[in-house]
Amino acid sequence: MLNWTMGKVSRVNGMSTGRMAWFRMGGRGVSGALSVALLAMLCGGGAPAPAYAQTKMSPLTLQAPEVDAIDENFVSAQTGKTHFSIKAVALGDVAFSPTTVAGLYFQYGGAIADNNYGYIVNCNPPTGYQTYGGVFQCTAPSPGPSLQVIHGEERAIFILNTSTGAYAPASNDGSSFTDGGGTCTWTKRDGTQISYVGFHVSGNPLCQSNNISKITYPDGRILTYYYHGAFSTADVNGQSPILSIASNSGYLLKYTYPSTPTYGGESSVTAINRAYETCDPAALSCSLVNPWPTATLSWQIKTVSTSDNFVSLGTSYNPYHHYIFTITDQGSRNYVFELDSYSRVISYQPPQATAPMYYYSLCNVLSDGDTLQNCFGRAKWNANKTPSDPTSQPVSQYFDMVSSSTKNGQTWTYSFNPSLGSYPAPSSWKHTVSSPLGTTITANGNGTPGTEQVYQQGPISSVTLYDGTTYAYEGSWRNYVSRATTPSGKVTGYGYDSRGNLQTITETPYSVSGSSAPTITRSATYPSPCGYIVSCNKPTSVVDGNNNQTDYTYYDTTHGGIRTMTGPAVNGVRPQTRYFYAQRRAWYRNASGVMLPDSGYIWVLTSTSVCKTGAASGDGCANSGDEIRTTYDYGPDSGPNNLLLRGVVVDDGGLSLRTCYTYDMYSRKISETKPRAGLGSCS
Structure with missing residues (x-):
């Protein structure tokens, strides 16, 4: 019997989320x-939306080929x-x-x-x-x-x-x-x-x-x-038929129909930033003042x-x-x-x-x-x-x-x-x-x-x-x-665990006259069993082709962001980066036009900490004055605020440099200052 039904999901932005019966149906x-992306090791997750440029960090991961x-x-x-x-x-x-x-x-x-x-x-x-x-x-x-x-x-x-x-x-x-x-x-x-x-x-x-x-x-x-x-x-x-899709970060996708809404019968779709424009997501239409995409x-x-x-x-x-x-x-x-x-x-x-x-x-x-x-x-x-x-x-x-x-x-x-x-x-x-x-x-x-x-x-x-x-x-x-x-004969093998996480990549060099290049193996380790799905399919360690190991810990029970990343030893010290997060709420206009915070909280990256030369100790460094602390500013707890990154401060213990950013109502960055000492805040 021959059956050509769609059975699985495409690979999207990295690791598979499931499959279609064929192996690549979307995204690109x-x-x-x-195109074929053979990215064996990369910084996972791709480029996030500007509102979440510092939400969380992704670990270095092994990745199987993405066959488009x-x-x-x-x-x-x-x-x-x-x-x-x-x-x-x-x-x-x-x-x-x-x-x-x-x-x-x-x-x-x-x-x-x-x-x-x-x-x-x-x-x-x-x-x-x-x-x-x-x-x-x-x-x-x-x-x-x-x-x-x-x-x-x-x-x-x-x-x-x-x-x-x-x-x-x-x-x-x-x-x-x-x-x-x-x-x-x-x-x-x-x-x-x-x-x-x-x-x-x-x-x-x-x-x-x-x-x-x-x-x-x-x-x-x-x-x-x-x-x-x-x-x-x-x-x-x-x-x-969809009327709207609303994000708790303040963005809204509005479907407009020429008459009574029907599934797939929209004549236009508009993206709105509710921090700057009132639109009731449950309404059939909105009278908009600003020109939106x-x-x-x-x-x-x-x-x-x-x-x-x-x-x-x-x-x-x-x-x-x-x-x-x-x-x-648009x-x-x-x-x-x-x-x-x-x-x-x-x-x-x-x-x-x-x-x-x-x-x-x-x-x-x-x-x-x-x-x-x-x-x-x-x-x-x-x-x-x-x-x-x-x-x-x-x-x-x-x-x-x-x-x-x-x-x-x-x-x-x-x-x-x-x-x-x-x-x-x-x-x-x-x-x-x-x-x-x-x-x-x-x-x-x-x-x-x-x-x-x-x-x-x-x-x-x-x-x-x-x-x-x-x-x-x-x-x-x-x-x-x-x-x-x-x-040319080069063979790369991919091995997975029971949850589909890529555990090993083994590269066998092709035959070249007079060469004897060794087989290269890279590997990753994942939590087992899976206690928290937000983090259990992320590696706790990755070993590169030179046998150098990087280790990760996560905030398992919450958002799954990285807590620590510890790299291979340099001069006898394993450098470690520590990540700190907080929950923030976006501010935008409700259906009545009132500026209010959303009831839902979003996790954002608030700071990172690294040691210049010495080892880490707890959330800081073993040696006094050895820490470089970077903090991220998402603006005041008031509106309008889509939780876009407003500023970055890098403090090495002796000098504090602040960089500031501003955005237009379309969330496009329109200005960036040079790192400056003595600047107390970003306006």
């Missing part, structure tokens, strides 16, 4: 270039479908990014998916003969009941133990899921909690949901969702002279109607898409162009219900044949795949070769991208979810990129990268 799709298989034409090398994620507007810690993934399109008349929406669906048992179910379905990795949690482009599956009522992550990645009846919560491996408005159906023990209620981050930041109308308890098409979505019907001749979608379907969909971002840049009569992208004009640059030919089933077009050599669907007929392999998994794409007159071709297994033996799949230069990308794997453990073959077996570098994946549902091999 907008760049258009296929969205090619230079925005086509996924796994699903074979176009994948776009346009970051149209952002301010502080709120953002709006319309997106497409397999089975989702920029649909005319509404239902525009973006990375803020989320829901929960029940998975199908992996039994019998199955075909591609699209993004709205998933197949369980075991016969027991399971569900898939969804947040934008992220997905993860949890399996229910019906005896205990507890859920376990299918990917064994250290995440968790709890069912609280009216609220069901996905806790990611870093401690971020996504709370869903839950409902239950009689006879079904699994939680279901159409809407996220809030997202809580380990440092105390909270995104609260506001919707129009009552919450639906129907199916995943019953999502309530705004993204607009617009549609235009394009009548074509030749019918698409696709199978009818119903009485409202018009095969002569194409659609021009334009996303205008910088007034236009992303222009032509959609066919099925609302699928067939051309794309990026902001720097004045005409379409990318054209796509897609696999279609024509109006007779059996004839196929652009479907990798398949001419007929054979939809009415029985599964036992070896010539009747269904081709619904081909639908919407890109068969070719053209850019600047050059053509990339795509092939898809599924191999039907005999149940319960797994089916397999292989997808190839051929560039105009003759180079290729290939991806292949298991096409039958639920058989990974038995046959030791994960959703992805291997991926080979244009340059010949090959990535092999674990033969399990977790399916992490296990080995990378370069064309």
Whole structure:
């Protein structure tokens, strides 16, 4: 049986948060270039929003390769479908990014998916003969009941133990899921909690949901969702339309609709700093005084002279109607898409162009219900044949795949070769991208979810990129990268613990005449068992390739920030940096326009301490006058205040130097002073 359902979540900003059935579906799709980040050791966490530039420090971590298989034409090398994620507007810690993934399109008349929406669906048992179910379905990795949690482009599956009522992550990645009846919560491996408005159906023990209620981050930041109308308890098409997403740091994302709000039917989305502007997040609209960053979505019907001749979608379907969909971002840049009569992208004009640059030919089933077009050599669907007929392999998994794409007159071709297994033996799949230069990308794997453990073959077996570098994946549902091999023969192996933390990276040099370079091993240690999820998936020690060790301690029970970082010995002393935090509240205008502090506290980094030459002692230094103390200022406990970094003071015991920053209402830094002695405070 061959099953092409979306089962896992993409790797996002570093360590995996779960997976999709393919290995990389988001995050960098907008760049258009296929890239591989082999960052074995880095300062984790990426660049935070300016309001939290000093919230907490991240440890030096081991990191597995991040394989971005969205090619230079925005086509996924796994699903074979176009994948776009346009970051149209952002301010502080709120953002709006319309997106497409397999089975989702920029649909005319509404239902525009973006990375803020989320829901929960029940998975199908992996039994019998199955075909591609699209993004709205998933197949369980075991016969027991399971569900898939969804947040934008992220997905993860949890399996229910019906005896205990507890859920376990299918990917064994250290995440968790709890069912609280009216609220069901996905806790990611870093401690971020996504709370869903839950409902239950009689006879079904699994939680279901159409809407996220809030997202809580380990440092105390909270995104609260506001919707129009009552919450639906129907199916995943019953999502309530978002009115606003409000942050307890004072930022607000406001969705505006041309008439009665409908899911995905917004005409614009505006990011507002409530420290400077009043807007009720529960209101349908706000009368704004200031010009705030705004993204607009617009549609235009394009009548074509030749019918698409696709199978009818119903009485409202018009095969002569194409659609021009334009996303205008906060910088007034236009992303222009032509959609066919099925609302699928067939051309794309990026902001720097004045005409379409990318054209796509897609696999279609024509109006007779059996004839196929652009479907990798398949001419007929054979939809009415029985599964036992070896010539009747269904081709619904081909639908919407890109068969070719053209850019600047050059053509990339795509092939898809599924191999039907005999149940319960797994089916397999292989997808190839051929560039105009003759180079290729290939991806292949298991096409039958639920058989990974038995046959030791994960959703992805291997991926080979244009340059010949090959990535092999674990033969399990977790399916992490296990080995990378370069064309020259260098092999890098990756080893993980039971929660999916990367423990070892072993580099075996390639053979070079006359060379005898040693194998290089790097390692990390993590808490076991996991006492507090905010810190247990962060390393307590990291050993580099020269056997130098760095140790970490954390504030385990609170926000998970680093408390101490102790480096390798220098002149017999191990240098240590100590970190200190405090809770602060942002000040902004409530729905009535009154400036008040938020009720929720956010953890911010207030100071760090290091010793110049000697050893550390407690929260200070063993030697008098040896300490360098750096303190961070986030402004007064009054408004307006988004907890942006206002000043930094570096005091080495003999001289105190202060640097000050100011920001405009868009949280952009507009001034910075030089370090100055004798300055008592930042205005």
